[in-house]
Amino acid sequence: MAEYVDPKTGARCFQAMVSMRDGVRLNTFVFLPSDGGSRWPVIMQRTPYGIAATNAQDKYDCRNAWLPSEAEPMRGSILRGWRAIVAHGYAAVYQDTRGRHGSEGEDRVYADDAADGHDTLDWIAGQPWSNGRVGVSGSSAGATTAFAAASTRHPSLVALFAQAGASSIYDDVVYERQSIEMERLWLWVARNIPGLSASHRTAVMRRLGIGADELEMAAEAAAERYARLDQACRAEPPFIDSPDWMRLPLTRYPDFATGQPFLDEIITHPAPDGFRAAHNFRRTIDIPGFHVTTWFDIFLTSVVAAFSEIQARVGNQKLWIGPNEHYFVYHANFWSHDPYFAWFDYWLKGKQNGIMDGPAVSYSPRAWVEGRAHYRPDDWRQAERWPPPAARPLRLYLHGEGGLDATAPGGPPRHFRYDPRRPIPTLGGRNMLISAGAVDQRPVQALPDYGLIYHGAALARPITIAGNVRLLLHVASDCPDTDFVAKLIDLYPDGRAMLLMDGVTRALYRDGTGEPRPLAPGRVEPLVVDLGHICHTFDAGHRIEIDITSSNVPRRARNTNSGHPVLANDTAADIRVATNSVHHGAPTPSFVTLPVLA
Numbered sequence: 001m002a003e004y005v006d007p008k009t010g011a012r013c014f015q016a017m018v019s020m021r022d023g024v025r026l027n028t029f030v031f032l033p034s035d036g037g038s039r040w041p042v043i044m045q046r047t048p049y050g051i052a053a054t055n056a057q058d059k060y061d062c063r064n065a066w067l068p069s070e071a072e073p074m075r076g077s078i079l080r081g082w083r084a085i086v087a088h089g090y091a092a093v094y095q096d097t098r099g100r101h102g103s104e105g106e107d108r109v110y111a112d113d114a115a116d117g118h119d120t121l122d123w124i125a126g127q128p129w130s131n132g133r134v135g136v137s138g139s140s141a142g143a144t145t146a147f148a149a150a151s152t153r154h155p156s157l158v159a160l161f162a163q164a165g166a167s168s169i170y171d172d173v174v175y176e177r178q179s180i181e182m183e184r185l186w187l188w189v190a191r192n193i194p195g196l197s198a199s200h201r202t203a204v205m206r207r208l209g210i211g212a213d214e215l216e217m218a219a220e221a222a223a224e225r226y227a228r229l230d231q232a233c234r235a236e237p238p239f240i241d242s243p244d245w246m247r248l249p250l251t252r253y254p255d256f257a258t259g260q261p262f263l264d265e266i267i268t269h270p271a272p273d274g275f276r277a278a279h280n281f282r283r284t285i286d287i288p289g290f291h292v293t294t295w296f297d298i299f300l301t302s303v304v305a306a307f308s309e310i311q312a313r314v315g316n317q318k319l320w321i322g323p324n325e326h327y328f329v330y331h332a333n334f335w336s337h338d339p340y341f342a343w344f345d346y347w348l349k350g351k352q353n354g355i356m357d358g359p360a361v362s363y364s365p366r367a368w369v370e371g372r373a374h375y376r377p378d379d380w381r382q383a384e385r386w387p388p389p390a391a392r393p394l395r396l397y398l399h400g401e402g403g404l405d406a407t408a409p410g411g412p413p414r415h416f417r418y419d420p421r422r423p424i425p426t427l428g429g430r431n432m433l434i435s436a437g438a439v440d441q442r443p444v445q446a447l448p449d450y451g452l453i454y455h456g457a458a459l460a461r462p463i464t465i466a467g468n469v470r471l472l473l474h475v476a477s478d479c480p481d482t483d484f485v486a487k488l489i490d491l492y493p494d495g496r497a498m499l500l501m502d503g504v505t506r507a508l509y510r511d512g513t514g515e516p517r518p519l520a521p522g523r524v525e526p527l528v529v530d531l532g533h534i535c536h537t538f539d540a541g542h543r544i545e546i547d548i549t550s551s552n553v554p555r556r557a558r559n560t561n562s563g564h565p566v567l568a569n570d571t572a573a574d575i576r577v578a579t580n581s582v583h584h585g586a587p588t589p590s591f592v593t594l595p596v597l598a
Helices: 082-087 113-125 141-150 169-174 182-195 198-208 212-234 262-266 300-314 326-330 340-349
Strands: 003-005 012-019 025-032 040-047 091-096 130-139 157-163 289-296 317-325 361-363 381-383 391-398 414-418 452-455 463-477 483-491 497-506 525-538 543-549 578-583 591-597
Touching (some): 012 113, 025 082, 025 113, 040 113, 040 141, 040 340, 082 091, 091 113, 113 141, 130 141, 130 340, 141 157, 157 300, 169 300, 182 212, 182 262, 198 212, 289 300, 289 326, 289 525, 300 317, 300 525, 317 326, 391 463, 414 543, 463 483, 483 525
Parallel strands (some): 040 091, 040 130, 130 157, 157 289, 289 317, 317 361
Antiparallel strands (some): 003 012, 012 025, 025 091, 361 381, 391 591, 414 578, 452 543, 463 525, 463 578, 483 497, 483 543
């Protein structure tokens, strides 16, 4: 292993191909402090996005290792950069994940990251420069690989710092209440085809019986298809007239499934099973963890679940939730201060720096802020747990005439038509690669067959909610399966209907057992829609609104209403038009539960 000394910092750097248990070798960069010591605590970061700089010609040259720019020091799936890490007295380890960039093997989208993380930790523990105390960190995809490594309970792993990433990738992000989360899959897979390693491409050619030219043509076609998918957001209405977004079946998607065959595996597990359980990394994590997310982050529910479950099991967790969407964590003014090195100094070096003092949870009372360049995180609040102990449930009933209030349930059922050929397009919400955030819903509300709208009276005083929002609906349909999508909206006095959050439940899997249970025509069934978590204040004069519909494309894939368990295999021939209904009477009430701060 040739060693390189960084002229700027004096850090010693080298590259290694680290062998995993099956013989696959992963491209790894190591950076050691220049302080003359011989053993250091280590911070490990693994990413599918490349450990070499984007413009580096050689993926194996640690002299061109990825670093955040000085203008954006918080950006990237690898956190803080190796120069900052070694300057704080740590060895830094970067690694390309399996089948990506300079690593061998085949990329199976997190399926191997727990085992590979464990084997890399084994390798680190045996190195002469390691003191046997390791922290793991990362953001977005890098956070998911960090959760995966932590799930193995390797004895050398001491602490975790994960931001804006999934702790259970298939239960929380690929699927939400068994509905396929489409935009983050199609666009993410397409954008990451260029990073597939040579060995991955060789494996694909062998499996599919194609040559290098054909694979290259598929990659070029995928890039063109990505451009069309991205362009569709600018149409009026967006997305739903795009043949690329509306293509069925979801499996065998042209170009994408050629470069990344595992895409079909991902979307054909419609209910919890062994495959999905193997990717629930948080269920076995037992080390201190620092968790960071935002209110409109696609990973919000997964981050909150990781904090809550691990905190209840072992304690020593911290949670920060800020405003805006997934990418706001990369802006310096998201942070009141940077807790990264204080966290690892406390757990890896034993420094008594106060990082564990005070409440476990810090959160922004504003879910969305405009003028983000001028945002200052000076109004955050603290709580001992999430939701805050002061939050109390407020039940608001959906009424048959379209009202929403705390009085007794009542009124006739309301019906709406859902045609999968003309679904309702996405406008805002917890998205990643299409526009996210608090967006006015009036353009989609004006479309035919939008669904049902319920709103309360103008508020006499402000109401602040902080915590999880859920709806219990009593529903019926003339199809064996359909989706029920719910939105929580802040209705402004000037008529703007600003989306705060939305959720979905696929009716076929409504009871949570994982067993498909078709709807019977005319039979009224209870169904829960979980909208996630938020902190938001409805100002005086505003109204609380709940919308119920059956599609939200491409945030979520269309339900064809066919009743087939593996919806991803349905074709246009399987589409059925549904008449769906929500019921409101005392025996079958429908209501939303809001966590109101006292």
